[in-house]
Amino acid sequence: MILKKFKMKKNIIKTGFTMLMLVLGLTFTNNAIAKELSCISVPIDGGDGRGTIGIACGYTAEEIAQEALQLAEAFCGY
Amino acid sequence: MVIKIVLLTGEFPSLFKIFEMKKLLTLILCIISLNALTQEFIIADSSNILCSYNYQFQEDSTNRNSLKSHGMVLEIGTYCSKFISVNKLFQDSLLFVFKDDPIDVASKKIIPQVMGSRVPPFCNYTLMKSYPKKGTATTTGYLNKTHLKVTEKQSFNWNLIRNRDTTILGLPCKFATTKFAGRTYRAWYTLDIPVSDGPYKFGGLPGLIVSIADTQDQHRFDLTGIEKRCRKIFFLKNVSVDVSAEEYVKAIYLNISQLYNRIQNNDGITPANDESKADALNRLKSRNNFIEIY
Numbered sequence: 001m002i003l004k005k006f007k008m009k010k011n012i013i014k015t016g017f018t019m020l021m022l023v024l025g026l027t028f029t030n031n032a033i034a035k036e037l038s039c040i041s042v043p044i045d046g047g048d049g050r051g052t053i054g055i056a057c058g059y060t061a062e063e064i065a066q067e068a069l070q071l072a073e074a075f076c077g078y
Numbered sequence: 079m080v081i082k083i084v085l086l087t088g089e090f091p092s093l094f095k096i097f098e099m100k101k102l103l104t105l106i107l108c109i110i111s112l113n114a115l116t117q118e119f120i121i122a123d124s125s126n127i128l129c130s131y132n133y134q135f136q137e138d139s140t141n142r143n144s145l146k147s148h149g150m151v152l153e154i155g156t157y158c159s160k161f162i163s164v165n166k167l168f169q170d171s172l173l174f175v176f177k178d179d180p181i182d183v184a185s186k187k188i189i190p191q192v193m194g195s196r197v198p199p200f201c202n203y204t205l206m207k208s209y210p211k212k213g214t215a216t217t218t219g220y221l222n223k224t225h226l227k228v229t230e231k232q233s234f235n236w237n238l239i240r241n242r243d244t245t246i247l248g249l250p251c252k253f254a255t256t257k258f259a260g261r262t263y264r265a266w267y268t269l270d271i272p273v274s275d276g277p278y279k280f281g282g283l284p285g286l287i288v289s290i291a292d293t294q295d296q297h298r299f300d301l302t303g304i305e306k307r308c309r310k311i312f313f314l315k316n317v318s319v320d321v322s323a324e325e326y327v328k329a330i331y332l333n334i335s336q337l338y339n340r341i342q343n344n345d346g347i348t349p350a351n352d353e354s355k356a357d358a359l360n361r362l363k364s365r366n367n368f369i370e371i372y
Contacts, residue, residue, distance in 0.1 A: 037241070061184040062173050062314055066220045068189050069196055070171075071347065074358045075335055078196040 113339055118315035119174055122206070123155030130164075130303040131277045136202060136296040139367040146245065150299070152277060153311050159275050159302050161205040164372045165195040170204075170314060187209070199334060200368050204313065207232070207281060215279045218318060221329040222336060227318035227327045234258065234282040236265075246313070247301060254283055258372030265290040271304070278369065297369045324372040331366075334347050338362045 059067070079101035115339065129152040138144035148298045149164035176184040193293040203219040217228040234256045242253035244266065258279070263278070267286075269285040276287025277299035341347050341358050347354035 018211050026196070059178065059181075060316070061181050061188060062170075062316075063172070063220060064185045064221070065169060065180070065192055065200075066111070069192060069339060070199070070333075072193055073196050073199065074341060074362055075354060076196070077361060078198050 097172075107294055112217050119177065120313045120315050121310050122160075122180075122313055123311040124308050125153040125155050126161075126306065126308065127271070127273065128152070128156040128305050128307045128309075129154065129277075129301060130297045132300045132302050133147045133201065133277070134300070135368055135369065137198075137200070138364040139296065141364065143363055144218060144367075148199060149302075150201065150277060152275065155209075155288070155311050157209050158311065159207045159209070160313070161207075161277060162203075163197045163201040163266050165192070165197045166202065166204070168192070168195055169197070170312070173314065174312065199330065199365060205279065206313065207275060213282070215281075217279075217323075217326065218316070219312075219326070219330075219332070221333045223327075224329075225316040225318040226321050226326055228321055228323050228327055230279070230323060232279060232281060234280065236283055238283075247304075249288055251334050252285070259369070261369075263290050263366040296367060298345060327368055327370050327372055330368055334362055334365050338358075 087297045102335050116330050131152065132147055134145060134147040136142065136144055137146050149163055151162060153160045172188045172191055176187055179187070192358060206216045208214045213232045215232050219226055228293045237255045239253040239255065244251050246266055249268040249270050251268050254265045254267060256263050256265065265280065265283065265287050266289040267283040267287045269284045271286040272284065274283060275281045276283070276290060280287055280290055288301045289299065310351045338359060339345070341349065341355060349358065
């Protein structure tokens with residue numbers, strides 16, 4: 001009886017651990033692949049200031065555009 | 079990484095006995111990962127009326143000569159309204175057009191087009207007011223590399239003033255005053271357009287706000303045009319962090335100061351010369367007068 005209970009407990013822990021690893025793995029894989037595939041360098045011409053968005057990895061097109069505009073605004077105004 | 083996961087799952091044969099299961103899991107992981115790259119849109123409503131406003135604002139609270147103006151648009155639908163910068167609307171439209179392109183391709187197409195139509199940092203937000211559950215305004219903005227969202231219950235305490243009627247753009251207007259976020263405002267609204275809405279977060283009057291300005295005239299919205307046009311009211315879907323209005327304002331100033339530091343330390347930015355660097359720093363320093371004061 002005690003052995004049965006111990007086995008059940010062991011199984012629950014095992015399943016819980018697997019699920020946890022799976023969730024962590026899913027999250028990490030998702031971010032890692034997303035960043036790797038979208039890692040680009042966008043040249044920014046802010047008029048008098050030029051730069052590249054080196055932090056573009058894993059960013060959406062909207063976020064890249066926002067970063068670019070921010071730089072252009074600082075150098076050229078609006 | 080996917081391979082790693084599959085190997086990891088292999089350590090627990092009790093749960094993943096069938097090999098096909100691993101294949102399926104790998105496929106799901108790939109699909110989820112690819113989905114994370116696309117920009118999603120939510121079509122919330124269709125507009126019935128389109129109102130154009132000129133927003134004039136004093137960027138530096140200490141300098142009256144720092145007056146700037148920018149075109150804003152209020153799209154009024156049946157279930158919601160959207161208030162946005164004209165240039166930001168253009169930018170969002172481009173994102174919508176190139177939404178199925180890979181990010182590097184989309185960015186290279188979009189950025190050159192939006193460079194000439196910049197959005198002032200104090201206008202770089204999207205504001206949605208929901209109908210018929212009136213009184214809820216949601217502001218979203220991208221600041222400090224994070225999408226922020228402010229959801230507020232709107233309860234303006236309007237003081238309707240009689241016998242101060244006037245005509246603006248051919249519309250008979252009535253006068254009202256209110257206090258909002260550290261400033262006192264004077265507003266002109268028209269009963270001819272029975273829409274309880276207006277520029278920015280303002281609303282709650284028996285008609286559309288035609289003109290509104292604070293008593294120091296540092297922030298002013300004037301209606302410049304109105305047309306009946308049916309077009310989709312859409313929003314970009316992003317994972318946002320909920321913040322209060324006060325935190326949002328703090329984030330705006332933090333964003334400005336972070337850019338200031340990046341330019342000062344040449345952090346990924348190469349100014350053409352010292353003069354252009356100094357100009358940019360001065361420009362950023364003078365941005366200290368957002369519409370909301372806390």
